[in-house]
Structure formats: C-alpha cells, structure tokens
Amino acid sequence: MAEYTIGIIMNGVTGRMGTNQHLIRSILAIRNQGGVKLASGDVLMPDPILVGRQEHKLQALAKTHGIARWSTNLDECLADERDQIYFDSQMTSFRVDSIRKAIAAGKHIYCEKPTAANLEESLELARLAKDAGVKNGVVQDKLFLPGLLKLKRLIDAGFFGHILAVRMEFGYWVFEGDWQPGQRPSWNYRKEDGGGIIVDMFAHWRYVIDHLFGKIRSVSCLGATHIPQRWDENGKSYASTADDAAYATFELEGGIVVQANSSWAVRVNREDLLTIQVDGTEGSAVAGLRDCKVQHRVNTCKPVWNPDIPNPFNFRELWSEVPDNQLFDNAFKIQWEMFLKHVHEDQPFPWDLLEGAKGTQLSELALLSWQKRCWLDVPELEL
Template sequence: MAIKETGIIMNGVTGRMGTNQHLVRSIVAIREQGGVQLASGDVIMPNPILVGRNENKLSALAEQYNIPKWSTNLDECLANPDYQIYFDSQTTDRRAKDVRKAIRAGKHIYCEKPTANSLEEAMQLAKLAKEAGVKNGVVQDKLFLPGLLKLKRLIDSGFFGEILSVRMEFGYWVFEGDWQEAQRPSWNYREEDGGGIIVDMFAHWRYVLDNLFGEVRAVSCLGRTHIPERIDENGNRYKCTADDAAYATFELENGIVVQANSSWAVRVDRDDLLTIQVDGTEGSAVAGLRDCKTQHRVNTPKPVWNPDIPNTIRFQEQWETVPDNQTFENGFKIQWELFLKHIVNDEPFPWDLLEGAKGTQLSELALASWKERRWVDVPELSYKELTVQ
C-alpha cells in the first residue's frame, strides 16, 4: 500500500461554509479516517495549507484541527509544487481572479459556486482550464443529500412512470437583525456585494434539475425584495438592494414543468427547509434534505371537492417513507473524495467548471426574465463559447 499525499491550497476557509463543510467535515474528516481508499489498496492523503487574509483566524483553525501549515500569501502557495490542487470558497467577487491565477500556475481547480459574477467570466474560467489541461470541478453538494439520493433511486427504478411536474419549496425566515440576530451575513442582501437569492440559489437549482430530471431549457422568474431594510453585523441599518425571494417556473428538455419558490422571507410549514415534490403517472414523492416519502397510484386517495362538508381524508397519512438502506455521509465530503480520486486516479468527475457556468447562466437569465417580464430560453453551453449566443 502506497500513501499518495496530495497538497491542497484551501483559500477562503475561514468563512462559515469553508470552515464547517469543506475543512472540518470534509478534509479533516478524510484525514482522520486515514485518507481515501483506492481499489488498488493505495490511499490518498490530503495535505492542506489554509490560506486567507486574517492571520489570527488562520492560525487558530490550523491549531484547532492539527493542520501543519497556513499562509496569507496566495502567490507563494501557488508557486509551491507540493500543492497540486487549488480550492476556493471565498466570496464570489474574489473567486474568479484567484482561480485564474491558479490555472496559470498549473493547479487543478476545485471551487464553490457561483464560479464568477457573470456567465462570460465563468465561461472564460472553464475555457482557460481546458486550454491549460488542468482538471477542474465545482461543488454541487445537494446532489449528495440523503433525500435527493433517495429521490434519484426512485427515478432510476422507474417508480414515477412518466414524470409530469416538479414543485420545489425552499426557504425560511431570516431575521432582520433588530430584535433577533440575522442567520445570514448582510452581504447576501446587497446586490453590489454579489447578494440575492437568485444568484445564490439558482446555481443549485440548475444542477439539481439537470442531473435529476432533465436539462433546463426555459425560465420565467419574478423576484422580490420583501424586506427593504435590515441590520448588519455591526448594528447598523442598511438598505436591501438584492432580491430575498424568487418565484420561478422552469421548462425542461423533456417537457417536465418545474415550479420553484425560493425565499428568505417565508415561515416554514412543511417537512423541511427544502422540499421537492415529484408527480408522475405511476406515483409521486416528496423529498427533503434527508427524508423522502412516496405515494403509488394504487395507494392514492380519491378526494371529491365539496367545501360544504368537513374533509375526512388525512392526506399526510397516505404516504410511505423511503428507507435509508445505506449509510449517508456528508455530501461535501463525498464529493471531495470523488474529486481527489479524479485527480490522483483519473476517475470520472462530471461536475466541472462548464457545469458550474450553467448555474451562473440560469441566474443571469432568471434576472433578465424578471426585469423584462417574459419567458427566456436557456441555450446550450459548450467550451466553444465565451458568452451565450
């Protein structure tokens, strides 16, 4: 057995997502389990260096999680041949510049989404990586959620028959910051800082829909800024310039209709913060982050519309729970392991920078649909293009 040590430059790891999901629950967890096992018996052992702008945060993280190295000098790290992979979980406005530098330094790229502030810039990154011959990937974590894996199991089994429609409900109430502290950072609500629920969430909806149901071919979207003012982390009142809710309809390549509501100004009366209902000719399912329930056509109740008498059907009791049937690990960790196998062992990894650009494309077209109050077609993307034709 050989240990294949793989150096990773982790930039932006002091942020909430970078610390919790990518460092602690992914890279640290992989190191603690003894690395990533390959079929040959060899083991990939990630060797991270933490990079950022705050020395105190970096040194504290490194000490807490037994990471030997950290740095505030990205250029120096990129020049070090011991590190083959560059990972970026910075805010979106900083990401593209540093990913471009890493590509030019010959590093393989793995990064959060959105990959850039615009489709043109996202496509340029994909093209640069392809021309440089570096492997690349984009985090698409929701594909590995237990609820969505169970949903994929149902789709692959033919449970639904012909899928007719999908309904997605996402969101929760984010406190304004006055009498209760907000659960999200204030930049999320400023368009000038890259905020907005369309930019944030439609990148997720794109890869979820493309990978589970069919590629998105058209979008109609209405956005809203329901809460006009909020209080920031320093107790200062600020004007919200970005959308905090979006009401969208997508048409997929196979004719499936998807309705998706996304909101940070909604109170939850459903099983989870995200629920996806799929209706087909043979059955239906509702998936959350971890659970999934089904109703086959033979178990479907037969309601009759009559508002003059009390309803006697307990609709929510008519569903069956899909069993786990496997152990589900953290989705970020699963995708990190797949990417490391891609780098070291050349195993397949389909979620590259081009796939990431598709998320930015959908966000841009949804914003255009809202502004122009019309349906917008979603063209196919390829490496031959720098912008939508």
C-alpha cells in the first residue's frame, strides 16, 4: 500500500464555516482517519496550507490544529507545484479574482458557493476551468445530510407515487447584535458586500431541488428586509441593505410546485432549522437535517373541518421515522473525499463550476422577479 500526498491551498478558512466544516471536520478529520482510501488500496493524504489576509488569525489557527504551513501570499502559494488543489471559502466578493489566478496557475478548483456575485462571472469561471483542463467542483453539502439522503432513498424507491408539491421552510432568528451578538457575520446583511439571503441560500435550493425533484423551469420570488438596523462585530450600528427573508415559488419540469420560505427573522416552531415536506399521491414525508418522517396513504387520517369541537387527532403521532440503516458521516467531509478521488484517480464528480453557476442564475432571477413582481423562466445553462 502506497501513500500519496496532495497539497491543498485553503483560502478563507479562518471564518466560522471554513474553520469548522472544511478544515476541522473535513481535511483534519480525513488526516486523522489516515487519509482517503483509494480504489487501488492506496491512501491519499491531504496536506493543507492555510491562506488569508490576516496573519495573526492564520498563525493562531495553524498552531491550534498543528498545521505546519500558512501564508498571506496567495501568489507564492499558487506558484508552489506541490499544491495541486485550490480551495476558496472567502467572502464572495473576493472569490472570482482568486479563482482566476488559481486556474491560470493550473490548479484544480474546489470552492464554496455562490461561485461569484453574478451569473456572467460564474460562467466565466466555468469556461476558464474547462479551457484550462483543470478539474473543478463546488460545495453542495446539503445533498449529503442524513435527512436528505433518507428523502432521496424514498424517492428512488417510489414511495411517493406521483409527487405533487414540496414545501421548504428554512431559517431562524439571527440576533440584531445590540443586546445579544448576532450568529452570522454582519456582511451578510449588507448588499454592497455581497450579502442577502437570496444570494446566500438560493444557490443551495437550486442544487437540492434539481437533484431531488427535477429541473426548475420558472420562479416567482418576493424578498424583504425585515430588520432595518443591525449591529456589527464591534458593536457599531449599521443599516441593513440586503434582504433577510425570501418567499419563493418554483415550478418544476413535470409540474411539481415547490414553495420555499427562507428567513433570518423567524422564530423556529418546527423540528429543525430546515424542513422539507414532500406530498405525493401514495405518501408524504418531512425531512430535516438528520431525520425523516413518513406517512403512507393507508396511515393517513380523515379529518373533517369543524372548529366547534376540539381537534380529535394528534397529527404528529401518525408519522413514522425512516430508520438510519447506515452510518452518516459529515456532509462536507463526504464531498471532500469525493473531490480528492476525482482529482487523483478521476472518479466521477458531477458538481462542477457550471452547476455552481446554476445557483447564481437562480439567485439573479429571484432578485429580478422580486424587482419586477413577476414570474420568470429559468433557461438552460450551457458553456
């Protein structure tokens, strides 16, 4: 058995998600398990170098986790031949220029979404990567959440019969930052810095809906800025210029209707921060991040509208849990392992920069739909 080392430039991992999901729970977890086992029986070991703009944060992060390499000079890192992969989880506004440089340097590209602030730049990155012949991928982590994997299992088994409609509820109350610190960075609420829940979340909804239920053919969206003033990380007040909620309807190929509510200004009265209810002719399911419950047509109760008597049903007791039937690993780590195998031994990896551009396309159309107060078609994207 041979062990191969693969260098990874990790740019922008000093942020919360970059540190926790991509560094600690993915790359370091892979190293701690002894690398990625390949089809040949050999092992691929990731060797990260942390890159960013703030030296003190990089140095502290590297020291905490025993990482030997870190740098504030991206150009020098891109010139180093031992690093084959460039990973980007910076703020969206910094991402495009860095990925352009990485492609020009011949690095394989793996990045967070949205891949760019607009569709034109997202498509440009996809074309540049294709023309350069570098492998490329976009993080689409929610596909590997246990709840959604169980939902996909039900769909593949034909549990729903003909799927009629889908209802997605996402969000939680993000504190304004005055009397309690906010749980999200302040730039999320400034449009000029690339913030907004439509730009942030519709990239997710695109790949979730496409993968599970079918291609999106049209969209109608209403956005809102419910909280007009927030306080940043230094306790300074600022005006919220980006949307913090969005109420969208999607029409899919085949006639399925998807309603998706997304909000950072909602208090949670459901079983998870994200719930997806699927209703079909044969049965229904409600999936969260980890769990999934079902109700078949033979177990469906027969309520009759009568507001003059107490409700005779405990509706939630009539749903059954879908068993795990497998061990579920971290969603980000699963996709990292797949991309590393894609780079090293050409294993399939369908979630490329063109797929990432589809998310940006949907965000742009949703924002335009809100502006024009109308339905918009979602055209096919090609390079």
